[in-house]
Amino acid sequence: MASGLRRGYNGSLLELLGFRDRSMFANRQQLPCHLLPFFLHDQTAPPVTRDKVPPVRPSFDSYFRRVKQTRSSIACAFRAATACVFIGLSLACHVASAEPNDGATAADQEAYFETNVRPLLIKHCIECHGPDDQSGELRLDRRSSVEKGGGSGPVVVPGQPQQSSLIRAVGYSDLSMQMPPDGKLPPEAIGVLTRWVQTGAYWPEEKDADDAHKTLSPAEQIDAMRQSHWAYRPIETTPPPAVKNNDWAQQPLDQFVLSRLEGSGLQPSEPADRRTLIHRAYFTLLGLPPTYEQVEAFVADQAPNAFEKLVDSLLDNQHYGERWARHWMDIARYADTAGYMAGSRETRYPYAYTYRDYVIDAFNDDKPYDQFVMEQLAADRLPDVESNPQSLAALGFLTVGRRFMNRQHDIIDDRIDVVMRGFLGMTVACARCHDHKYDPIPTADYYSLYGVFASTDEPEELPLLGEPQPSKSYDAFLQEQAKKQKEVDDWLEETRVKTEDELRSRVADYLVYFAQTLPQYENKNVKRQGKRGSLRPEAIKRWQDYLAQYEKAPHPVWSLWHRLAAIAPDQFNDQATAIFAETSDESITQVSPRLLNALRAEPPKTMVDAAQRIGDESEAVYGAWVEANKAEEKPTRLLDDADETIRQELYHAQGPTSLTSEQMVTYLDQGQRNKHNAMIGKVKGVEVSHPGAPPRGMVLVDKKNPIQPVIFRRGQPGNRGDKVPRRFPQVLEHVDGGKPFSDGSGRLELASAIANPKNPLTARVIVNRIWQHQFGQGLVRTASDFGTRGETPTHPELLDYLAAEFMADGWSIKRLQRRILMSSTWQQSSSFRQVAHDTDPENRLLWRMPRRRMEFEPLRDRLLVAAGRLDLSIGGRSVMIHQDAVRRGLYAYVDREDMPSLLASFDLPSPDASQAIRAQTTVPQQALFLLNAKFVIEQAKALANRTADQADVAARITSLYRIALSRDPDSVEIENATAFVNTQHPIDPWAQLSQILLLCNEFAFVE
Incomplete structure (x- = not known):
């Protein structure tokens, strides 16, 4: 059964749904859209046409009667009618899982x-x-x-x-x-x-090089590959070939395509009709459907340049950037989180959205692609960065990747991969452990690039993307931020005062510790412990540095300390007594009389005794000052000059018992640190989540001293080999002369080499990507692998022609798009022709426009458009799309660690690596979502409600079709829908009819 469903199962589905009346198909070449939910559509088989419908089927009326009888729900009707279809799909998926891969190329x-x-x-x-x-x-x-x-x-x-x-x-x-x-x-x-x-234990084939190749040196092998492999050769433009059907070819692009078709005995398909063209153009350029009024206006416009005007208006539409940004975000492995990190570390990228918004603006502004490349690799090093700080957001291309538990070698590997595959179609990351098995990429090239990215850092504080613009939202952010920061500052100040009180009341403990650790006492295991608990390591260091300042300089306290500390232990009693008796030595005469008198009255026998005595006197002075401050009138000094001298020492701003707020942070114990971090987190939370918070760029900066890279043998950092320079891959050394990078990390030089017009890969790769999204498949089908293991171009001369024109047009993607859309090749219909299919079953020669199913984002957007609920605002923070969000799909919050199953079910690519091509699967979860999900049912109800004010049944049905499908229903569709809604249902039949329209092929496919 599974194989039957995968190939030409449409007739069987009709039997399941119970159709028999062929007259209902009389006016339409293909089955009415509401007969076949899109998730059961076989894209490879030819479409079912009226002449292929089996002759005996229950009538359309009987089908709607069945709907009524099946638990009074259209969703239940679909579930019952397609139960065995789902079983077949499950079987098909099971069989596929045993294949060597799960859809990957x-x-x-x-x-x-x-x-x-x-x-x-x-x-x-x-x-x-x-x-x-x-x-x-x-x-x-x-x-x-x-x-x-x-x-x-x-x-x-x-x-x-x-x-x-x-x-x-x-x-x-x-x-x-x-x-x-x-x-x-x-x-x-x-x-x-x-x-x-x-997934099949895939292991690349191993082929021995021929003997001649084996005799070449490594440099000669690279040079030979540079000359022999098509992708490394310079871009060459050849004159468009002569064709027989000159009337069909509107431009050179068409001549290259038509030449291949005619050479294979094929002809292109007839032009698509105007309704098809406008739908195709809207989907391709905007990812949104045209309204009924827009379709009718275009159909009625008989001007020869009507389509040209339409294309220009769509390219100028602000939603164009959103559509094409989403394509690029797959390549850039965009996500809003870092992926799994050990412990409770924050994994969110609060400013990832600024990179996404940068890409949207870049496409809308038609930023030259070479500049687009430069900014994403080295915006911070470009001369206009001060006047254009918004460009710093472009560096998110490097920094929004996965963080691999903060393993730096893997983070750098990811950045090498996304740059080289994304811009150049080179699988350089395969040379991490050994020379590339197939391409001219030695391990030395990998570590040359490794040195570039290892020579960069991510700053602790990310830069603002320009001066924040005054607004109520920004003012509210500043107020909330100040409120949270004040809470931190007040708590820290309170903690600082308490900590200073503690330090001043424990002077003896610290001085005794230092006395015990004097070299002459040879105490090797002195514990950092005082009479009142553990000593703070930070305070010990502060005391140590402070005491060292007065080792020779006169001081009212510490001159005497240093004199006593220099006495040998066995001579302490005699020498200390003699020191106390001196009256002419300046180091003694300047000592605080309180200290000196206390020591003379009962001379200490050891340095520890002396330290205790000095500490006790200091603490007594501190206690006197605390008592004095309990009075209603606060004193400014102690009355006794000797006491005031010691008090001033205790409260000296640079002394070890006084702390600034910054110093206090280092004194926090674990519990205090956790609380402080939590409070700082709330401040950061305002900065990253408040609607008025200014955007910041996820940037990289060059290290002050660049890294000298070395080869890691077998990819092991501990097994270091030869040094290598930071430089461009050797197979492309003719681009920049093969000079080692010397400007900082080398990012700017790397970007310049990639964006260099002499680089044979850059223009080819991006032109191929644009073509891929226009036609569903690229001229090179391995879009991120232009190496020897990738596929060769189906139309190499066309690829080079477009690449050359692309650069000549100032690297303008919009001009490239316009060139493609205005071609007869792009404007072909998607009609199936058996003869052409037999000759070219994969449509590599482009004998028709491929029929394509919408990706998840535009499909979801179209559901919201039909419901009249889509929020078309542009840019801003990501939203939880699996919740009740009505923004466009590209604004979905993508969590690497917790990808919503909805996104995965509809083939949103993994953000863990750069993805050139999305898989397109047909799985039961898609059907179940569209049949039963609350989100879909709500959109159907909202669609029905948009027409609720129309009393006339036929007029209301027409409005539904116009809103959902941008066209009028034909008479048969009105007749059958009228019969359905006039039948009594416990559930609103209009909502059910609306859901049928939202589930149909016409809604989800682009012809």
Whole structure:
């Protein structure tokens, strides 16, 4: 049954739903939209047409009667009618899960293997199971050896981790076989290996280079690849080829496409009608549907340049930037959190939204793509940064990635990957542990780039993106921030006063400690403990530094201290008595009479006794001052001059018993520190969550002293090899002359090399990405891998033509978009033709426009548009889209650690790595959401309510179609819908009819 559902199951679905009357299809080539929910649509099979509908079906009326009889709910009717369909889908999904991958391309699988699996095997397994040693006859460094297994047979069963002895061994589930023997791998590493086996244990093919290639030096091999591989060769423009059908080709783009079609004996499809074109253009450029009025106005506009005007208006529309920013955010692995972090550390990126808003503005402003590249890598180093501080938000491209438990090597690896795959289509990260297996990327190139990003830091305080603009919201933010900060300051001041009181009342404890630690006493294990508890380490350091200042200078207290501290222990009694008796020595005559008299009255026998006595006298003075301040009239000094001298010492601003607020923070104990952090968190919370808080950029800054990178052998930081310069990859050294980077970290030089017009990859890669989102597939289908393992272009001359024109047009993405949309190629219909399909089943030659299903964000947006609830405001903080949020889908809060299942079910890509192409799955969760989710049902009710003021049934049905599908219903649709809503239902039939419209193919697919 599963295979039947995956191919041409539409007729069976009609049987399930109970149709038999063919007359209902008389006026429409394809089935009416409400017969087939989009999530059961087979995109690869030709559409069901009226001539393929089986002749015997129950009538449309009988279907609506069935709806009434099935628990009085249209959702229940769909559940009952498609129950076996869901079973079939589940079976199909189960079968698919046993395949070598779960929808990922070979390039994705290879990237996962080279980035995650091979490094684990090298680190933990190769020493005992590699080329030098094969313990248990098992070798784990080659595909053929892994397939063969060891002495006890295969260790990996693709798709079945439970049956794979490798997984049992690393999981320590088999007591007789636990690997590595010196300790169990961390759970994250076991998860990597388990996922690898579960998804088919993909291992790239290993091919030996030919003998001639083996004789070349590494530099010669790179040079040979530079000359032979299409992507590394300079962009070349060739004249558009001659074609037979010159009338069809509106521009050179069409000639390149038509030449390939004619050479294969094919012809392009007929032009799409105007209704199709406007829907396609709106979806492609805005991700929003046109209104009924906009469709009718365009259809009625007979001007030759009507479509040209439409395209220009859409490119100028402020929502254009939102649509295309979402595409770029997949590449930039955008998320609002850092991913899992140990402990209770904050994982939120409070200012990630500023990067998303920067990208929106960049597309809306048609920022030249070379400048777009430069700002995302080095905005802080560009000359206009002071006049354009908003550009600092662009650096979020580097900083919004996953944080890998703060493992810096992995964070840098992620940044290398997103830059090189995102801008250049180069899988440089595969060279982290060894030279790239297929592409001319030695490990030295990887660590050259590693040195660039290792030479950067993220500042503690992120910069404002310009001066905040005065507003009520900003004023409210300042007031709330000041309120929370005052709470912190008041508590800290209260704590500071108490701590100073403690320090002044424990002078003896600290002085005794220092007396005990004098070198001549040879006390090696003196505890930091006084009569009244532990001594503060910070206070010990302050006392130590303070006492050292008066080792030679006269002082009313500490001159005497240093004289006594210099006496040998066995001579202390005699020498101390002699010192107290002196009357002419300045170091004695300036000593506070109170201290001197106290020591003369009963001379101390040891330095510890002297320290105790000096401390006691100081504490007595402190006590006298406290008592004096209890009087109603506060004193300004102590009456006794000798006491006042000591008091001034205790309250000296630079003394060890006085603290500033900043110093107080370092004195906090663990409990106080937790409270202080919590209060600071509330201040930060206002800064990151208050609607009036000014935006800040998630920036990087260059370190003062750049890092000298070295190669990590086998990717291990502890196994250091040769030094390498920070520089651009050698295969592209002709771009910048191969000079080592010398300006700070090298980010600016790296950005300049990527944005250099001589770079053969940059323009090709972005042009291909734009083409991919216009046609559903790129001219190069491996959009982030232009290496030797990636696919070659289907139309290489066209790709180079567009890349050259793109640069000649000032790197303008809007001009590129306009060029594509105005082509006959893009304006073809999506009609299926069997002959063309037999020749080119994957439509690589572009004989028709591919039919495409909307991604989740525009689909959800369209539901809200139909309900009249979509909030079209632009920019700002992310929202919890799985809750009752009505903003556009690209503003969804993306939590790496807790991705809403709704987003994952509808193929929102993982933000853990750069994603070039979204998977497009058909799974039961999608159907269940659209049939039963409260969100969808509420939008259906809201759609019905928008027409509730219309008493005429036919007029109301027409309004529903106009709102939901931007067209009028035909007579059959009005007739059947009228029959349905006129039948008594316990649930509002208008809401049910509205939901049918929201579930149909026409609503969710773009022709």
